[in-house]
Amino acid sequence: MHVSLSHCRTNRTMAAAAAHERKRQREGNAAPSTAAAAAGEAQYVYLPIADALKVPGVRVCLFAAVSEIGAVVRSRGTDFTLTLRIVDQSRTSGISVTFFADNTALLPCVRSTGDVISLHNVVITMHYGEFFVTVNKKFSSFALFEGKVSTEFRPYQASMKYHGSKHDDGILTQTRMWLVYHPPGLKDLELQLSSIKSDSTFDLVCKVLHVCQAPSGEWIFYVWDGTDAPTTEFQTFSDTEAVPSVPLHLEGAPLPREVLCTLPCIGTVLRVFTNKFSKEILHLQKDIYWARFCNITCKHEFGIWKGTLLPSSRVRLLSNEDGSVVERSKMYDSRCAIQVHRQPMAGLHKAPDITDVEYKRAGYTTLMESLTHGQVTHKFKTLVRIVAAYPCQGNDLHSLVTGNYCLRLTLEDPTARIHAYVHKEDGVRFFGGFLTPDALTRKMNRLLGVPEPEEADEEGTPLTRNPPWVWCCLKSYRLDKDDPWGSRRYRIFGTEIRD
Known part of the structure; x- marks a missing residue:
């Protein structure tokens, strides 16, 4: 019956x-x-x-x-x-x-x-x-x-x-x-990378692009869903002009170029760390899959988002026809279809006129697009945040524009973080002339998002800085013709900080 x-x-x-x-x-x-x-x-x-x-x-x-x-x-x-x-x-x-x-x-x-x-x-x-x-x-x-x-x-x-x-x-x-x-699963705990928050637990539906083991013994999942992770703030102090340097990678050494070139050029690739080996790691090492990371947490280190698997976390594979996967794929295709939507989500329509660039009519290029470009030498215009500078004090900057020195800036967008140099011949234009140390400091603080002194309640009070989005022109070059990719560097040109 x-x-x-x-x-x-x-x-x-x-x-x-x-x-x-x-x-x-x-x-x-x-x-x-x-x-x-x-x-x-x-x-x-x-x-x-x-x-x-x-x-x-x-x-x-x-x-x-x-x-x-x-x-x-x-x-x-x-x-x-x-x-x-x-x-x-x-x-x-x-x-x-x-x-x-x-x-x-x-x-x-x-x-x-x-x-x-x-x-x-x-x-x-x-x-x-x-x-x-x-x-x-x-x-x-x-x-x-x-x-x-x-x-x-x-x-x-x-x-x-x-x-x-x-x-x-x-x-x-x-x-x-x-x-x-x-419906199976707790949809209210399911987030996209664009909505993650520090120290909260959530589910993430994402594509696992790469899995490897770090020198520390931890396993790292490189995951992506086509959106940009939120921008982060950096701590600074009102009693010092120095902005400490920040690393380019959470995992220490950069990925091999053959792996780097397989990563998407739009959207954040989040690193998710775990100390626990699982059969999903063995499976995901063999191919690219969509998966649901259940009950994971995130925080930012040096301004870079870092995901962590908790003891209660689980990784569940999804098919390409899963409803959540189809939804994210459609959103990404829609983003790619409109040129302006390829720009950083956090900087979309919000980039202030802090800089003036030479290539006004040039299209937008992400840092990852340049890192994976087929040729070592590459000129492009990009939208980035300047998260660190060395040197960054007024007297040192004055020596840069008057002597034979160079400035190293750390640039980031949702796809990557790189060092870019400002050489003497570009430094004068970059700062808008031969300025006094105080004027140079003010301009640099503007780029780095350092708050004005009066914003501190008292001397030594920790403050946060939030670097703005700025347009700049970059070009890559090599230092060693026998090792073109290993000696590749970036420099800023055709860019000026407005008054």
């Missing part, structure tokens, strides 16, 4: 299912659903997950939603294995389902979290005090359906032994309607 989800929570149903299974096993017959399917009369008793847990060891049928997608890995033997987590209205915390197959094509390929799975002849088992659903290659079967209410009832993937029944459509409809109001 077919029983809907809303009518399966009875001891009679469970007892009948258990008795039927014991009788079938004693008689050594094939699954009755298989025989019935051959006669075109297949009918199944689908138990809610909570009720199925009460009859461990018995073959049951389940209809549930997929809340998490694991990585496909090779088992200790010759099989491939995949673990999904499924939920229904009786158990929103879910239960794990493990599949084994001779090749990956026989495993479920879930398009999106929130899709529905039908499982026939699976067994509830317990391991280390936790319940699991075990799928047996010999007698279990599955089918996957889209989770949206408006889609058809036909499965987009079904195993060879799976046979549905005419009554399944009603259960599928009920499950889809429940998902409308109870």
